[in-house]
Amino acid sequence: MLGQARYSSGDYGCGGHPEAVLIQDNDVFFVDESRQAVMRLGGEQLAPISEKNMSSFFEDFFKAGHAKYVSGYDPRISTYFITGYGGTVDGYEPQTVGYDVARGVWQSKYSFTPDVYANQNNMLYSAKYTSGNNIFWRHDSATRNNFYGTAANSEVEMVSKTSPSRVKVYNAVSYEGDSALWEMNPGAKTDLGQTSGTITSWSEKEGSYYASMPRNTSTGAFGSITEDFFVGTLSSTSDTFNYKSSLRLSRIGLPTVSGPPTGISVKVNENANEILSVNTSTDVIQFASNLQEGDVGQDCTISVTRDLTKSTEDVMRGHYAKIKLTNSSNAKHELYCINTHITDSKSHHPLGQQ
Known part of the structure; x- marks a missing residue:
C-alpha cells in the first residue's frame, strides 16, 4: 500500500540515468547530470551534496560525459559511493568518490571502479566484469588495495600553505602514523615550478616519522634570487x-x-x-x-x-607545497597527519616590509 505523497522543493531528477538511483534506509541518492549535481533526499529535504566543497571537482566529473553512473552504500562506515565510467571525452578516467553521510563531507577518491554495487547482510559488495575469476570484491577484506585482482596504492595528497603571502623554505617533512611504509614519491612540488627528490625512508622519533626535504631536481628556470x-x-x-x-x-x-x-x-x-x-x-x-x-x-x-636553473642549486621554496605520500602495502595502515618544517626565505621581502 502506498503512503502519502511527499514533495520537496527543487527542480532535479535522474534523467537518463536511473541506474544511479540508490535507496538506503530513509535516504535516496541520485545523479542529475544536466545540472552537474549529486543529490540526496532525506528528512524531507532535497540537497545537492556535490556542492559541499566539491563543486569544481564535479564540474570536471560530469564533463567527462560518463555513459553510466553506479552507486553503493557501505553501512559499516556510513559512506555513499558514486562511480562514473564509460566517458566520451578524450583522456577521461573512471572515477569513484565517497561521501561520509554521518559527517556530511566528501572524504576521498577511491581506486575501485566497479560495474555494480550490492548491499547484502549489512555488507557492501561490488563487481567488475573481467576476464578472470576476481570479479567480486567484499569491502571489508583483510587484503587491502587489491581490487578485482589488481593491486593499487593508497595516496594522500596535502597542500602546505601556512602564511601563503610569504615565500617559505621547506626544510623537512614528517607524518604521524603507525608504520614507516609511506613514501613521498613523486617528490613535493611548489608553486615556483620546483620538484623535490623522493623520500623512501624515514627516521622514527616518538612514534612520528621524519625526513629532510630533498632539494629541487627539476630542470629549467624556476624562480630567481636577488642579492x-x-x-x-x-x-x-x-x-x-x-x-x-x-x-x-x-x-x-x-x-x-x-x-x-x-x-x-x-x-x-x-x-x-x-x-x-x-x-x-x-x-x-x-x-x-x-x-x-x-x-x-x-x-x-x-x-x-x-x-635558478640548476637542478640542485636551490632548496625547496615557495608560497605553498604539494606533498603526496603513497603506500603500496596490502595491510591496514593509519595516517593521522602530515607536517612540514618551514622558515622564511631570506631572498623574499614579506608584504609591508622593505
Whole structure:
C-alpha cells in the first residue's frame, strides 16, 4: 500500500540515468547530470551534496560525459559511493568518490571502479566484469588495495600553505602514523615550478616519522634570487667601463664572473648594467657600459639577480607545497597527519616590509 505523497522543493531528477538511483534506509541518492549535481533526499529535504566543497571537482566529473553512473552504500562506515565510467571525452578516467553521510563531507577518491554495487547482510559488495575469476570484491577484506585482482596504492595528497603571502623554505617533512611504509614519491612540488627528490625512508622519533626535504631536481628556470651588495663609492679609472670601489671587494663577496653572464641580471642603484669582471686585488669592477653620471663618485649598491636553473642549486621554496605520500602495502595502515618544517626565505621581502 502506498503512503502519502511527499514533495520537496527543487527542480532535479535522474534523467537518463536511473541506474544511479540508490535507496538506503530513509535516504535516496541520485545523479542529475544536466545540472552537474549529486543529490540526496532525506528528512524531507532535497540537497545537492556535490556542492559541499566539491563543486569544481564535479564540474570536471560530469564533463567527462560518463555513459553510466553506479552507486553503493557501505553501512559499516556510513559512506555513499558514486562511480562514473564509460566517458566520451578524450583522456577521461573512471572515477569513484565517497561521501561520509554521518559527517556530511566528501572524504576521498577511491581506486575501485566497479560495474555494480550490492548491499547484502549489512555488507557492501561490488563487481567488475573481467576476464578472470576476481570479479567480486567484499569491502571489508583483510587484503587491502587489491581490487578485482589488481593491486593499487593508497595516496594522500596535502597542500602546505601556512602564511601563503610569504615565500617559505621547506626544510623537512614528517607524518604521524603507525608504520614507516609511506613514501613521498613523486617528490613535493611548489608553486615556483620546483620538484623535490623522493623520500623512501624515514627516521622514527616518538612514534612520528621524519625526513629532510630533498632539494629541487627539476630542470629549467624556476624562480630567481636577488642579492644586494654595497660597494661604497665607485670612481672612474683610465680604462673604459672600469670603476674602482672605495671598499675591499674581497670582503664583500661580489660574484666574480668572466664575460657577459648568463641567467644573471645586474643593477647599479636600480640602473641596469652587466658585470664583465671583478678584480679583488685592485678593487676594480669592469661593467659592460658606463655608469649613469649620477652614480659615479656616489655610494652604490649593486643588485645581482640570478635565475635558478640548476637542478640542485636551490632548496625547496615557495608560497605553498604539494606533498603526496603513497603506500603500496596490502595491510591496514593509519595516517593521522602530515607536517612540514618551514622558515622564511631570506631572498623574499614579506608584504609591508622593505
